[in-house]
Amino acid sequence: MTVITHPRRKSNLATMIDSAGGVSVGVALAQARANIEAMRGQALAVIESGISALEAVPAPSAREETPARLDQAYRAATTLIDAAGPFELFDLCRAAAGLCDLIGAIDPEQPFDWRIVTVHARSLRLLQTLPPEATEERARVLDSLRQVIERKLAQTG
Amino acid sequence: MSALGEALRKSAVINLSGAVTMVVDDSPFALELTTQSLMGFGIRPRHTCLGAAEAMDILKEQNVDLLLVDCDMPGIDGFELVRWLRRSGLDPNAFVPVIMTAAHIRRPRVAEARDCGASFIITKPFSATILLERIVWVARDSRPFLEIGDYFGPDRRFRTTPSPPEERRADLIRKREFEAAKDAASTEGETV
Numbered sequence: 570m571t572v573i574t575h576p577r578r579k580s581n582l583a584t585m586i587d588s589a590g591g592v593s594v595g596v597a598l599a600q601a602r603a604n605i606e607a608m609r610g611q612a613l614a615v616i617e618s619g620i621s622a623l624e625a626v627p628a629p630s631a632r633e634e635t636p637a638r639l640d641q642a643y644r645a646a647t648t649l650i651d652a653a654g655p656f657e658l659f660d661l662c663r664a665a666a667g668l669c670d671l672i673g674a675i676d677p678e679q680p681f682d683w684r685i686v687t688v689h690a691r692s693l694r695l696l697q698t699l700p701p702e703a704t705e706e707r708a709r710v711l712d713s714l715r716q717v718i719e720r721k722l723a724q725t726g
Numbered sequence: 727m728s729a730l731g732e733a734l735r736k737s738a739v740i741n742l743s744g745a746v747t748m749v750v751d752d753s754p755f756a757l758e759l760t761t762q763s764l765m766g767f768g769i770r771p772r773h774t775c776l777g778a779a780e781a782m783d784i785l786k787e788q789n790v791d792l793l794l795v796d797c798d799m800p801g802i803d804g805f806e807l808v809r810w811l812r813r814s815g816l817d818p819n820a821f822v823p824v825i826m827t828a829a830h831i832r833r834p835r836v837a838e839a840r841d842c843g844a845s846f847i848i849t850k851p852f853s854a855t856i857l858l859e860r861i862v863w864v865a866r867d868s869r870p871f872l873e874i875g876d877y878f879g880p881d882r883r884f885r886t887t888p889s890p891p892e893e894r895r896a897d898l899i900r901k902r903e904f905e906a907a908k909d910a911a912s913t914e915g916e917t918v
Contacts, residue, residue, distance in 0.1 A: 573873035575821075577880075581791040582745055582823055582865040591741025592768050594734055594858065601766025601854035608759060615755045647798060647829035651756045654829075654851025662851050666830060673832030 605655050615652035616661065619645050620697060623690040628683040636677035642686045643672045649693065660696045660707050664689060667718045675725050685717060734859050741768070742861070746789065748773040750781045750807065751796040751827070760794055760827070763854050767861070778802035785811060785819050792861065797828040797839065797847070804828075805835070805842040812843035812878040820878075821871060823864035827852065843879025 592600075623645040629635045646665040653661040668689045675681065692710050699706055747764060749771050751757040761771050773790070775781040779802060781795075793811070797804040808824050826847045831839050839847055845864045848856055869881040 570875055571873075575871040575873070577868050577870045578818075578821065580818075580821070580823055580865065582742070582861075583867075585744050585791070586740050586742060586862065586865045588741045588744075591739050591743065593736060594738045594740060595736030597740065597767040597858060598736075598854050599766075600768075601763045601858070604762035604766045605759065605854060608755075608762060611755060611758075643830075643832075644798075648753065648755075650829035650850050651753055651759070651852070655759060655853065657851075659851065669830035669832075673830060673834075 609656055612652040612656050616649055616658070616697065619648040619652065619665075620690065620693050622648070623686070623693065626686065628686075629681075632678075632680065635679075635681055638683075639672050639675075639677050639681060643669055646672075646689075660711060661693060663711055664693050664696060664714055667714050671718050671721055671725075674722055682721070685721065688717065689714065734855075734862060740862060742865075743768045743770075745769050745791040747771045747792045747794070748775065748781060748784065748790045749794045750775045750778060750799075750804070751794075752776055752799040753796070756796060756827075759852065760857075763852075763857050764794075766854065767858055778804070778807040781807060782810065785814070785816060789819055790822055792864070793822055793824045795824060795826050795844075797826050797831060797835075805838045808842045808844050808879075823867065825857075825860050825864060840882065841877055843877065845880055 623642060626638055626641045626645065629638045646668045649665040650662050650669070653659075653665070668686070671685065692714055695710055696707060699710075747769050749757055749760050749764070751760065754776065757774055757776065761774055764771055769792075773781070773784050773788075775784070778795075778799060782802075784790075785793075793808075795804040795807055802810075804826055808826065811822075811824070812820055814820050824844045824846075826839070826842075826844045827850065828839070828847060829850045831847075831849065845867060846860050848860055867880065871879060872881050
């Protein structure tokens with residue numbers, strides 16, 4: 570196969586990053602974290618609406634509805650990861666990512682056990698309402714979700 | 727990739743204030759989150775787009791220095807946008823550093839992610855540290871661009887032992903270390 574190599578030209582970004590002025594990495598990160606933290610309230614609202622959206626996705630009544638319904642559930646779960654990740658709500662991220670892993674791995678044309686989505690929606694709701702110090706309960710919820718996902722992923726190969 | 731984090735010392739100084747940056751994400755919240763992070767780094771994004779079509783129109787007309795694109799978007803997704811850009815013949819935009827972000831990548835799309843021509847893909851959870859590390863990394867990325875079959879983008883063969891990127895004040899740091907070592911050696915000599 571033919572390979573054409575374009576020698577790398579120095580990008581504008583490369584030139585400007587070392588130019589005079591600017592900020593230290595420590596200051597840049599502190600500023601960025603402060604800006605992100607100011608969005609926490611907004612993030613919690615997005616998480617709430619993401620869980621509600623997941624709860625509201627109806628089970629497909631016919632096989633041809635499955636891909637669209639799965640896509641809805643997948644998008645609701647990725648919304649949760651988007652909003653929960655920057656605020657270190659890792660339990661929510663883990664639960665949502667597990668659902669994404671499964672939906673992303675299966676053939677959407679094949680029958681899908683919708684109870685998995687329902688269980689994830691309920692678990693996410695539970696994780697959101699449990700107090701932060703309920704570490705054992707959180708771990709149990711995540712562990713049972715992990716087992717569900719592992720079993721189903723093993724079935725999909 | 728831990729070397730990336732180690733290379734990004736808190737005292738290192740960066741100047742990204744002049745970077746013409748475009749952020750593309752269909753989620754208004756994620757778009758705002760990325761924008762706020764960039765503003766913390768001193769970058770004021772010039773273009774924020776909720777869809778790839780809008781981004782394409784701008785990229786045809788205006789040069790950008792850095793592009794951040796969400797992978798999973800309805801309609802034209804991030805992979806298609808980056809593939810289009812790399813093959814667009816737009817100079818210099820076709821060669822611009824591109825960082826893609828993804829909450830999750832579906833298993834059948836992993837190959838697309840690898841082959842679209844992005845400089846780097848960040849999988850979430852998102853953090854300011856990771857984003858800044860990747861921006862600094864792509865800024866110092868010296869990989870050539872390759873055209874192989876359908877692929878057009880940076881050489882995907884990473885070196886297993888990447889050389890740490892040089893900081894602006896690397897020479898001063900080396901000088902200081904050298905002098906400290908020299909002082910230590912002379913002190914040792916005096917003791918003996």
